[in-house]
Amino acid sequence: MGAYLVRRILAFIPTLLISVTLIFILTRLVPGNPVWALVGHQSVSEEKIKEVSHELGLDRPVLVQYLTWLPKALSGDFGSSIFFNRPVVAVIADRFPVTLTLAGLAMLLTLALAIPLGIFAATRQNSLVDHATSVFSTLGVSLPSFWLGFLLIILFAVTLHWFPSSGYRPLSMGIVPWLSRLVLPVIALALSQVALLVRTTRSSMLEVLGMEYVTAARAKGLSEAKVIYKHALRNAFISIITVIGLTFALSLGGSVIIENVFAIPGLGQLITTAAIRRDYPVIEGGMMYLTVISLAVNLLVDISYTLINPRVVYE
Amino acid sequence: MSESAAPARPRNSELRRVLRSRLFIAGAIIMLLIFSSAAAAPLLTRYDPVTLDTKHSLLPMSLQHPFGTDELGRDVFARVLYGARISLRVGGLSTLFTAILGVLLGLLAGYYKPVDMVVSRLVDGLMIFPGLILGIMLMAALGPAESNVILAMTILYTPRIIRVVRGSVLELKSMDFIDAARVVGAGDLRILFGHILSNAYAPLIVQVTFGFAWAILTESGMSFLGLGTPPPAPSWGNIIADGRDFIRSAPWLMLFPGASISLAVIGLNFIGDGLRDLLDPRLRNTARRIGTSVG
Amino acid sequence: MSSIPAERLLDIRGLRTHFFTDSGVIRAVDGVDLWVDRREILGVVGESGCGKTMMARSILRIVPKPGRVVAGRIELEGKDLLGLSGAQMRRVRGDAISMIFQEPMVSLNPVYRVGNQIEEILSTHRRALRRAERRERVMELLRMVDIPSPERRVRSYPHELSGGMRQRVVIAMALACGNPRLVIADEPTTALDVTIQAQILDLFKKLQQDLGMSVIMITHDLGVVSETANRVAVMYAGSVVEQAAVRALFETPLHPYTRGLLRSLPRRGRDSRKGRLHTIAGTVPNLLDLPPGCKFFDRCPHALADVCRGTEPALEEAANGHWVRCCRVREIEHEGDPA
Numbered sequence: 049m050g051a052y053l054v055r056r057i058l059a060f061i062p063t064l065l066i067s068v069t070l071i072f073i074l075t076r077l078v079p080g081n082p083v084w085a086l087v088g089h090q091s092v093s094e095e096k097i098k099e100v101s102h103e104l105g106l107d108r109p110v111l112v113q114y115l116t117w118l119p120k121a122l123s124g125d126f127g128s129s130i131f132f133n134r135p136v137v138a139v140i141a142d143r144f145p146v147t148l149t150l151a152g153l154a155m156l157l158t159l160a161l162a163i164p165l166g167i168f169a170a171t172r173q174n175s176l177v178d179h180a181t182s183v184f185s186t187l188g189v190s191l192p193s194f195w196l197g198f199l200l201i202i203l204f205a206v207t208l209h210w211f212p213s214s215g216y217r218p219l220s221m222g223i224v225p226w227l228s229r230l231v232l233p234v235i236a237l238a239l240s241q242v243a244l245l246v247r248t249t250r251s252s253m254l255e256v257l258g259m260e261y262v263t264a265a266r267a268k269g270l271s272e273a274k275v276i277y278k279h280a281l282r283n284a285f286i287s288i289i290t291v292i293g294l295t296f297a298l299s300l301g302g303s304v305i306i307e308n309v310f311a312i313p314g315l316g317q318l319i320t321t322a323a324i325r326r327d328y329p330v331i332e333g334g335m336m337y338l339t340v341i342s343l344a345v346n347l348l349v350d351i352s353y354t355l356i357n358p359r360v361v362y363e
Numbered sequence: 364m365s366e367s368a369a370p371a372r373p374r375n376s377e378l379r380r381v382l383r384s385r386l387f388i389a390g391a392i393i394m395l396l397i398f399s400s401a402a403a404a405p406l407l408t409r410y411d412p413v414t415l416d417t418k419h420s421l422l423p424m425s426l427q428h429p430f431g432t433d434e435l436g437r438d439v440f441a442r443v444l445y446g447a448r449i450s451l452r453v454g455g456l457s458t459l460f461t462a463i464l465g466v467l468l469g470l471l472a473g474y475y476k477p478v479d480m481v482v483s484r485l486v487d488g489l490m491i492f493p494g495l496i497l498g499i500m501l502m503a504a505l506g507p508a509e510s511n512v513i514l515a516m517t518i519l520y521t522p523r524i525i526r527v528v529r530g531s532v533l534e535l536k537s538m539d540f541i542d543a544a545r546v547v548g549a550g551d552l553r554i555l556f557g558h559i560l561s562n563a564y565a566p567l568i569v570q571v572t573f574g575f576a577w578a579i580l581t582e583s584g585m586s587f588l589g590l591g592t593p594p595p596a597p598s599w600g601n602i603i604a605d606g607r608d609f610i611r612s613a614p615w616l617m618l619f620p621g622a623s624i625s626l627a628v629i630g631l632n633f634i635g636d637g638l639r640d641l642l643d644p645r646l647r648n649t650a651r652r653i654g655t656s657v658g
Numbered sequence: 659m660s661s662i663p664a665e666r667l668l669d670i671r672g673l674r675t676h677f678f679t680d681s682g683v684i685r686a687v688d689g690v691d692l693w694v695d696r697r698e699i700l701g702v703v704g705e706s707g708c709g710k711t712m713m714a715r716s717i718l719r720i721v722p723k724p725g726r727v728v729a730g731r732i733e734l735e736g737k738d739l740l741g742l743s744g745a746q747m748r749r750v751r752g753d754a755i756s757m758i759f760q761e762p763m764v765s766l767n768p769v770y771r772v773g774n775q776i777e778e779i780l781s782t783h784r785r786a787l788r789r790a791e792r793r794e795r796v797m798e799l800l801r802m803v804d805i806p807s808p809e810r811r812v813r814s815y816p817h818e819l820s821g822g823m824r825q826r827v828v829i830a831m832a833l834a835c836g837n838p839r840l841v842i843a844d845e846p847t848t849a850l851d852v853t854i855q856a857q858i859l860d861l862f863k864k865l866q867q868d869l870g871m872s873v874i875m876i877t878h879d880l881g882v883v884s885e886t887a888n889r890v891a892v893m894y895a896g897s898v899v900e901q902a903a904v905r906a907l908f909e910t911p912l913h914p915y916t917r918g919l920l921r922s923l924p925r926r927g928r929d930s931r932k933g934r935l936h937t938i939a940g941t942v943p944n945l946l947d948l949p950p951g952c953k954f955f956d957r958c959p960h961a962l963a964d965v966c967r968g969t970e971p972a973l974e975e976a977a978n979g980h981w982v983r984c985c986r987v988r989e990i991e992h993e994g995d996p997a
Contacts (some may be wrong), residue, residue, distance in 0.1 A: 066488030074504045136591055142646050173723075186636070190628040194587050195603060195621030235604060259721075264765040266720045268779050269752035278778075279521050282769050301494030305584055309607075323503035331500055335492065338925065342491045358769060358815045 059231050060343050068121055073116055075328045085095040126333035133323055136333035140315065144337065146216060148315035151299035152305065154237040155231060158295055161206040162242045163236040163288070166249025170257060171276060173256030178313025181246055195304055197309035201361045204232060233310040237302050241295045249292040259283070286357050297342055387637025389630040393630030395622075401447035410438035412597040413583050419611050428617045431492040442597035449598045451625060453509060453580035457516035461578075462571045464517065465524025471556050472525060473532025480605055483529075493506040494519075496583060499590050507576045516581055520574050533562035565642035569635055576631035583624050601625050660683035667872045668694040668840055675709075681944045684714040684766075685726065687952075688896035691973045692753060693983075694840065699873040701887030704920075704941045705879060707942055709896040710876045711760075714842045717874075719747050719758055734839070752778070755886075756832035760845040761825035766816040772827045775813035779834040782809060798832040804861060822854040826861070833865065841866075842874045859886055880923065883910060889979075892916050895943055895953040898973060902980035912982045914958045914990060931938045952985065962989045 085301065120126070126136035156267035169181040211232050217225040257280055265279045266272075304316030311317075315334055322330035410428075416436030424431045430439035472482040482547065489497065501515040535541065536559065544558050585591030586600025594601050599620040606616030667945075676945040694700045697891060702710050715721045719739065732739040736896035739747065740920045740933055759765035767775060773796055779794045780919065787795070790947065800808035803826040816824055832841050846862065847855040863886060866873055875887060883890055892913065900913040911917045918938040940957035943949060949956070952966045961967075967984050973983045984990070 062484055063487045063491060066484055070488055071580060073498075074500055077589075107483045166614075178459065186629065186632055187625075190576070190580075190632050191625045192583055192587075194584065195617065195624065198603070198607065198610060198617050198621070202610060206611055222739070257965050260759055260761065260764040261767040263715075263720055263722070264757070264759050265767070267718055267751055267757040267759075269748045269750070269782055271748065271782075272777065274778075274782075279770075284767075297493045301496055304495050305588065308588055311509065316496075320499060320590070323499045324589055326503065335496065335500060338493055338496060339491050342493060346491075356769065359817050 049280055050308060052354065053351070054097045056347060057120055060347065064339065064343060066098040067269050068118065068336065069114075071335045071339075072117060072121075091215075121332065121336060124333075126329045126336070129322075129330045130327045131322075132327075133328075134328045139318065139330060139331050140337055143315045143318045145234060145317055146218075146312060147300070147303050147307070150230065150233060150237065150312065151296065153234045154241065154299050154302075155292075155296055156235055156266075159292070161238075162245035163249050165242075165248045167253055167276070167281070169246070170253035171241055173254070178250075181250065185243040185246045188239050188246075191239070193236055194305045196239060197228040197233065197306060200232045200236055201309075211321060216310075216312045216314075229310075229312075233306045233312060236308045236309070237299060240302070241298060241327050244298075245288070245291060245295055249284070249288055252281060252287040256280045256284045282356060286353065289349055289352050289356065293345055296345050300341065302339060366653060382635045384641055386633045387641065388616055390630045390633025390635075390637060393626060394634065397447055397627050397630065398451065400444055401451055404441070404444040404448065408438065408441045408444055410441035412437060412442040412594050421609065423613070424615060431613065431615050433602070433613075436608060437597075439602065439616060439619060442602050443623055446597040446599045446602060446620060446629075447623065449509075449592055449596060450579050450582060450624070452517070452584050453592065454575055455596075456579050457513045457520070457582075458571060458575040460513070460517040461520045461524055461574055462567075465521045466528055466560070466567065468521070469525040469528025470532055470560065473529040473550070474536060474555055474559075480527070482525060486525050489518070489522045490526075493582065498585055499588065502585060502590040507590070509592050509596070512582060512585065515585075519581070520577060521541065524567070524570060524574065527566055528563065531566060532559055535559050535587050536560055540632055569639045569642065572631060572635035576628045578633065579624060579627050579631070592630060625633050660744060665696055666693055667696045667698075667732040668715075668874075669731070670717070671731045671733075673716055673727065673732065675711065675712050675721055675725055676874070679724055680757065684725075684945045685896055685948055686945060687716060687890065688728075688948065690893070690896070690898050692728070692891045692901055694872045694874060694900050696839075696872055697866075697870050699861070699863075701883035701890040701912040702874060702876045702893060703878060703883055703890060704893035705942065706877060707945070708893040710893050711844055712755065713893070713983050714874065714876055715842050716757060717753055717842065720751075735879070736942065738874045749783070750781050751824050753835045754838060755836075755840045755842065757827050758825075758832050758843040761849045762821070762828045762852060763849075764814060766824060767830060768816055771813050771815055772819070776827070776834055777872045778832050779831060783835050793832070799834060802826075802833070802865070803830045805830075821850055822857065825850060825854075825858050829858075829862065829865070833869065837843045837869070838871050840872045840874065842876070845877045845878070846875070849875070880919070890997055892919070895948065896945065897953060897970075897983060899954065899983045900981065901973070902977075906977070906980050910977075910980075912958050912976055912980065912987050912991065913954075914986050917990075918957075918959075923991075962986065962987055 063160075063286060124137055128134060129136050129139050134138050142188040165181055169175075169178040172178055201213045204210045211228050213232075215229055217229055219226045223227075259280075262280055265275045270279075303314060304320055306312070308316045308320060314336070319331060319334040321327075323336065374647040415433070417433055418436065420434050422428055428438050428440065430443060432438055433442070433453075468482050470476075472479040492500075498515050498519050501518060502511060505511040505515065522557040523588065532555075541554060541558060543552055549557070582591055583598065583600035583603070586598040587604045588600075589604065591600055592598035594605075602620040603617045606613070609616055670690055670692050673687055674685070677684040677686055690709070690713050692700070692702070703712070704710050712721060712725065716727050717739065719727070721727060727740060728935040730740065734750070739750065739987065742750070766772065773793075776796045776799060777792050780787055780795060784792075796812060797808050799813060805811050805823060805826050811819070811823070816827075819827065829846075832843075834836065843862070847858055850858060862873075865871075872935050875883070877883060887904050889901065889903050890907045892907070892915065893899065896914050900907065900911065900916045902912075907916065908920065911920050917939070918936070921936045922938065924935055938957055939959075943953060943956065951968050951970055951972075952958070952961070955961050955966050958966070971983050971985045973981050974987075976987050978983045
């Protein structure tokens with residue numbers, strides 16, 4: 049197991065390098081932009097441009113820039129934010145826990161809803177619940193999350209006044225203020241994930257329930273519950289786990305929009321505004337952060353996969 | 364092994380099967396509706412999506428303005444109709460480019476190991492970034508323009524197509540019929556495009572259809588954030604972004620464009636689901652546990 | 659092999675199991691009468707699609723949806739299994755009646771160790787046993803089926819075992835509770851190499867003798883049947899068409915289908931120079947659309963429209979212990995077969 053872990057981690061290194069390089073290419077190689085971002089769009093003298101360029105190291109050959117940038121990027125040093133005048137790492141550190149809370153809660157909700165529903169739909173094929181689940185899941189992946197967010201706001205915040213419509217309060221300010229501002233955004237974020245995971249769970253379970261070992265388990269006289277939860281589910285999870293990992297990645301991506309809709313000061317919001325304002329150090333730092341998180345999640349999924357499926361380790 | 368004496372199926376039963384799939388039909392009807400509305404926009408409304416008319420701003424729904432007007436007096440119905448053109452155009456073109464590029468690279472990567480080394484690494488590297496985030500960054504780097512949106516979305520979705528196609532190629536290339544073709548003297552190109560592609564098209568088509576749906580969602584999402592199709596173009600995402608300040612006073616501003624996005628995506632998802640049901644069982648064993656193989 | 663006359667263990671009458679699909683009703687099992695006595699091995703033969711597997715599943719009532727048993731009686735020692743409640747039936751499965759499936763690689767759950775899978779039968783049916791006792795019993799079972807180094811194998815996953823060993827594990831599972839009255843073996847050797855086949859069959863016969871259980875052995879391999887079974891039932895298109903002692907069936911087959919089957923076996927020796935292999939003309943009828951009356955009518959070389967087409971014949975005793983479902987069985991005996 050230990051050797052397998054090491055191998056998997058090593059396999060991620062090329063991916064990490066490629067991603068990091070892509071980040072570099074996108075931000076540095078577009079001509080002129082960082083400079084304009086820094087000095088604004090007022091008319092500036094050639095002198096000033098040269099000065100700023102030199103400060104940012106942009107007058108050196110690209111490869112040199114890349115090689116000086118890379119070790120710093122890999123160790124988390126992205127310099128200072130152009131707009132906040134604080135180190136990028138600090139800015140991100142402020143925002144990240146918020147996004148993590150949002151994405152994490154959304155994931156929990158997704159798991160709690162989607163898996164039981166998927167199992168239920170699979171064991172009662174063609175029932176009303178099954179059809180309703182199908183319809184719901186198609187709708188869930190089709191509605192744009194920002195629109196859904198606004199619908200929720202209109203219904204629950206503006207009309208019913210059950211929840212506040214936007215903002216964020218850290219846990220330190222109390223459970224109720226913290227939670228009440230998270231209910232709507234988490235629902236909006238989780239809905240498409242639930243839809244996707246329900247489908248996956250259902251089809252995975254259906255496939256497994258058709259397998260001979262499930263019939264054989266019944267032939268042994270095991271109770272239906274044992275057949276489904278001990279024999280079928282674990283096999284179904286082999287496919288489901290991959291989608292769960294995907295779900296988390298989607299949560300992170302989806303949080304960009306949800307944070308915007310609900311005015312939540314998270315990482316997604318940070319990257320979006322940085323993109324609009326061309327605050328390149330922040331963009332780079334944020335992307336790097338997300339990359340590392342993504343890789344970590346992938347690794348976790350791989351590990352869980354080997355734990356569930358005894359055939360894998362011997363590849 | 365004996366088989367049941369069923370008559371051979373006539374060719375047009377394929378068409379009949381397609382028509383019997385309710386999902387596919389429903390989706391096709393929806394998309395037809397949207398497409399024709401977009402095409403016929405000048406006939407359906409006499410308003411222009413960009414002309415301002417600040418005297419008539421924020422009007423609720425009426426016969427004259429079926430979807431009301433926005434804060435700058437523009438007729439929302441017109442905006443939504445012309446917005447359909449944007450969604451279909453941007454979504455369609457990016458999907459088309461994605462398909463072409465994805466199939467090419469996927470076939471090559473699946474068939475030739477050295478190509479695979481490079482392409483797979485790139486694909487992995489690109490797919491690490493959670494969805495929209497890479498798109499945002501691309502738009503920030505490229506600048507606001509519709510063509511850049513198309514480019515960005517192509518870059519975002521191509522990796523997925525590559526993976527699907529590559530997977531199919533890997534699965535198929537070790538099969539006997541490929542060896543048989545080689546023995547007869549078929550060259551690589553003929554094998555790739557003739558034999559492999561003709562067997563791998565099913566999951567590809569399904570994925571491309573879903574890709575179109577994804578493109579519409581993503582374009583509207585990016586436009587909503589301000590990093591998509593630049594205003595004043597009436598991209599559905601833009602219309603919603605404009606309307607958000609009036610969520611309490613004029614909620615209808617967001618209702619209709621959002622419903623349009625949902626409708627288009629639902630339509631495409633139905634088509635994709637329908638196609639998947641139609642194409643899938645034909646590739647696998649039709650008689651599963653029952654049917655002809657009861658024994 | 660002579661059969662030891664004894665009391666009846668299992669008696670199936672008029673079994674019909676139909677599948678209700680969108681395309682129509684598939685009459686997978688459509689008129690099965692067969693019985694098994696104690697300590698007897700009954701072979702059930704027939705081609706793919708004749709309903710033998712579904713018949714087996716009907717006995718244990720594990721027919722997959724959209725199928726279900728629609729008619730008949732299945733009596734185990736006098737008690738009708740079809741009338742039992744779900745909980746009662748579950749107690750029968752794996753204990754009084756167990757089943758060995760065709761392909762052990764797919765009938766064993768790939769994510770659990772084999773020891774675990776055997777043990778769970780014990781924890782289901784023999785609650786009184788404590789953990790250590792269960793473990794001991796599992797080891798005993800593995801030894802009983804001749805699995806070498808059982809203490810290692812018990813912790814193996816199915817994919818870590820060879821085909822022959824997996825089949826032994828499956829046999830061990832069938833015998834786990836110690837005293838099955840009936841073991842249904844569905845093509846137990848089809849998926850194995852020929853050399854292993856012989857080993858497994860020998861093991862099976864030995865266990866059957868030692869434990870005194872009855873066996874229904876489903877197979878399409880007439881060779882296996884002739885070597886292992888005491889009696890044979892021949893199935894065609896969902897019905898049992900002939901049932902007799904092994905010797906009697908092979909020497910004097912009465913039903914035209916059986917006769918056709920046996921004649922189509924390739925022969926060695928004098929007859930090998932006779933030329934082409936005999937085949938039975940035509941194809942198996944579509945189970946969605948079975949003709950009324952005798953199911954073999956379209957392919958039978960002895961069929962007479964006015965006699966055979968109308969009603970379906972009943973299974974009748976043509977000679978001592980030799981039952982046939984055919985309207986013209988007497989005449990056929992005299993007629994002989996076409997060249």
